[in-house]
Each structure stands twice: as structure tokens, then as C-alpha cells.
Amino acid sequence: MRSIINKLSVFMMMVFVAVIAISCEKDEDIPPDTGLDYGDGIFIINEGAFNSGSGSVTWYNREGAGRIDNLYQKQNSLVPLGNTAQSMNVINGVGFIVVNNANLVRKVSLKSMQQMDQLENVNLPRFLIGTDNNFAWLTTWDNKVIVFDSENLAIIKKITTGTGPEKLLEVGEEVWVLNQGGYSIDSTVTIIGKQSMEVKQTLMVYPKPTGIQVDKNGLVWIICSGHGWNGWPDPTDSRGHLVCVDPSDYSVVKDLEFPATDQHPEKLEINSTGDILYYIYPGGIYKQETNAQDLQLTKVVNRSGVFYGLDYHHSSDVIIACDAGDFMQNGWVFRYDQTGALIDSLEAGVGPTDVCIPK
Structure with a gap:
């Protein structure tokens, strides 16, 4: 009798697990094994709760439908993406996901999201770009830029920068690195020669440079947040600045100062024609025309609080903003047109921080 009861208990447990699994799958519009080319869609990089190991990738098709959560994990035998996913970029049709606290970069197929290789033992990596010589340039918080071959991941050189390098950008024959x-x-x-891989110049700007873009005239724009953090006012806070630099001689063409010491601009994107800059500022998303002589503070998107991430999709001229919420539950990604009209809102994982749209 006990044997029958035990078998019945096991059977009921299996049914219960199956029901739970099926109910969980209903949250997603498309299962991850449909043969889709994921490279045709939208990748949202979610940090996850800090130190939880729950960094993840959320995928949508280009129309903002067909959501798949934890895409990397599902396509890689349930191996977690890693602790604190930071950013994603594409080099020669291949994806690179930077996982900060796990000290690694995952090289993945955009079509399948299956891992092809990984670069390990890089100290707190942050952001990565590719240059036209097939090299990848990676910032790390041991105050280095690591240059490696994007094909075989062999490290070519480690270049010393300022403290806490973050965003970086290819500017002609140079790579400019923001030391936040x-x-x-x-x-x-830190300005590095692309071919020599040597530091050519260290440009002094203002505290916490967080965004960099090149306009249609080839001028470099850098946004600096200033001392302090939004929502945490302190007597030591300083004003943010939007600085325009001529890369031919590193001279400052414009220096636009923000009005308040306790409100800090962050991130910087530019439109497809290279004449309008977008940035995060308390109250929403703002824009700046590159030919304006003064700071315009023109609000494009009105929102209470401060967005966590900002991107711009040049092929469709769409502004993309990440709202991380409380880092305990799922955040959201919002897409806006150039006028600030909301196109749609996409539910993400915990702590969405970066959006990658390969095509």
C-alpha cells in the first residue's frame, strides 16, 4: 500500500511540475526553439539584482512583440549569463556581451544566441567597441583598455587609462575613452592612437564624463555629469557640462554649463543626421542642437525621475530609454520617435541597462 501511495505521490508531483512549467511558458509569446534569426530583433541587456548572478537577455522582434526572457540561458543549456550584465555590441556580425562582475565577455551568435567563445579574467569589464581593423576595445575598471582580436579573442595589448574608464568611441584614427x-x-x-595603440593625449574635461558622440561636422561632444548623483544632493555637488571638442587640435569649441549643482546630465546619443544630441536629465530626455551656441535644455520626453539607460537606433530614428525601476522586479524599455511621442513599451528583465539592435 505504501508503495502505491509513493508512486501516486511521485506521479502527482510530476504533474504539478509539468503544470508549473507550462504556466511559466505562457508568459512568452514565442518559445526559444522556433528557428528564428534572433539577430533580426532587439536584445535588452538586464543587469539583474547586484551579486545575484541573474543578469539576462530579453529578446523582442523588431515590432516589439514575441518576447523571450532569459534568451541566453535558454539557448546555452541553462548556463546563466552571469553576475551583472553590463552591455552588448556587435562586431562583424557577431555579438559580444560584457558581464561586469563575472569578469568576462561572452562571444555569441546573433542568429542563435549560442555562445561561440568567451574572454575570461578581465577585471570588471564595462563597454566594448569594434574598430575597422577587426580589433575589439574593452574598458575595464582596473584602469585599462584591453585590445583583443575579435576573431580568436587573443589579447593584443593592455593600455593604461585614467580611473574607471567607461564609454569609448572611434574618432577617425583614434579611440577616445571616457574616464568616469x-x-x-x-x-x-584618454585619447589613443588606433594603429599605435599608444596614448596620444589626456584631455581634461569635467567630473564624470558619461557620454560621447561625433556630430556631422566631425566635432566631438562629451557630456559630464559633475560631482554627485541624482536624487542624493550633497554640498560637494557640481554642475554638469556639455563640451564640444575639435579633434584636430583637442581645443574646446563650446563649453555649455548646466544650471543646477544637484541635477546631473547623463548618457549622450545623436540622431542619424548628426545634428541633434539627446541626453538624460532629471525630468526626462532632453535634446541639444549641435549648431546652437547656448544650452537649450529642450525637453523631448517628460518623465518623473531619471532614466537608467539611453540608446538611439539610427536606422529608424528611434530614441530608446531604459527604466530599471527598483532592481527587484522587471524593468521597462520605452521607444519614442524624435518628437518624444511614445511608440511602445517593452517589459524587460531586472535592471535593463543597454539595448542592442544589430540591424
Whole structure:
């Protein structure tokens, strides 16, 4: 009798697990094994709760439908993406996902989201770009830029920068690296020769440079947040600045100062024609025309609080903003047209921070 009861209990447990599994699948419009080319869609990089190991990738098709959560994990035998996913970029049709606290970069197929290789033992990696010589340039919080071959991941050189390098950008024959400060504050930009891989110049700007773009005239724009953090006012806070630099001689063409010491601009994107900049500022998303002589503070998107991430999709001229919420439950990604009209809102994972649209 006990044997029958035990068998019945096991059977009921199996049914219960199956029901739970089926109910969980209903949250997603498309299962991950449909043979889709994921490279045709939208990848949302979610940090996850800090130190939880729950970084993830949320996928949507280009129309903002067919959501798949935890895409990387599902396509890689349930192996977690890693602790604190930071950013994603594409080099020569291949995806690179930077996982900060796990000290690694995952090289993945865009079509399948299956891992092809990984770069390990890089100290707190942050952001990555590819240059036209097939090299990848990666910022790390041990104050280095690591240059590696995007094909075989062989490290070519480690270049010393300022403190806490973050965003970086290819500017002609140079790579400009923003030194945000890591756990402290930095106010510099390290300029590196692309071919020599040597530091050519260290440009002094303002505290916490967080975004960099090149306009249609080839001028470099850098946004600096200033001392302090939004929502945490302190007597040591300083004003943010939007600085325009001529890369031919590193001279400052414009220096636009923000009005308040306790409100800090963050991130920087530019439209497809290279004449309008977008940035995050308390109250929403703002824009700046590159030919304007003064700071315009023109609000495009009205929102209480501060967005966590900002991207711009040049093929469709769409502004993309990440709202991380409380880092305990799912956040959201919002898409807007150039006028600030909401196109749609996409539910993400925990702590959405970056959006990658390969095509």
C-alpha cells in the first residue's frame, strides 16, 4: 500500500511540475526553439539584482512583440549569463556581451544566441567597441583598455587609462575613452592612437564624463555629469557640462554649463543626421542642437525621475530609454520617435541597462 501511495505521490508531483512549467511558458509569446534569426530583433541587456548572478537577455522582434526572457540561458543549456550584465555590441556580425562582475565577455551568435567563445579574467569589464581593423576595445575598471582580436579573442595589448574608464568611441584614427572614475571621480578623456595603440593625449574635461558622440561636422561632444548623483544632493555637488571638442587640435569649441549643482546630465546619443544630441536629465530626455551656441535644455520626453539607460537606433530614428525601476522586479524599455511621442513599451528583465539592435 505504501508503495502505491509513493508512486501516486511521485506521479502527482510530476504533474504539478509539468503544470508549473507550462504556466511559466505562457508568459512568452514565442518559445526559444522556433528557428528564428534572433539577430533580426532587439536584445535588452538586464543587469539583474547586484551579486545575484541573474543578469539576462530579453529578446523582442523588431515590432516589439514575441518576447523571450532569459534568451541566453535558454539557448546555452541553462548556463546563466552571469553576475551583472553590463552591455552588448556587435562586431562583424557577431555579438559580444560584457558581464561586469563575472569578469568576462561572452562571444555569441546573433542568429542563435549560442555562445561561440568567451574572454575570461578581465577585471570588471564595462563597454566594448569594434574598430575597422577587426580589433575589439574593452574598458575595464582596473584602469585599462584591453585590445583583443575579435576573431580568436587573443589579447593584443593592455593600455593604461585614467580611473574607471567607461564609454569609448572611434574618432577617425583614434579611440577616445571616457574616464568616469569608477568608485571615485575622474575628469579626463584618454585619447589613443588606433594603429599605435599608444596614448596620444589626456584631455581634461569635467567630473564624470558619461557620454560621447561625433556630430556631422566631425566635432566631438562629451557630456559630464559633475560631482554627485541624482536624487542624493550633497554640498560637494557640481554642475554638469556639455563640451564640444575639435579633434584636430583637442581645443574646446563650446563649453555649455548646466544650471543646477544637484541635477546631473547623463548618457549622450545623436540622431542619424548628426545634428541633434539627446541626453538624460532629471525630468526626462532632453535634446541639444549641435549648431546652437547656448544650452537649450529642450525637453523631448517628460518623465518623473531619471532614466537608467539611453540608446538611439539610427536606422529608424528611434530614441530608446531604459527604466530599471527598483532592481527587484522587471524593468521597462520605452521607444519614442524624435518628437518624444511614445511608440511602445517593452517589459524587460531586472535592471535593463543597454539595448542592442544589430540591424
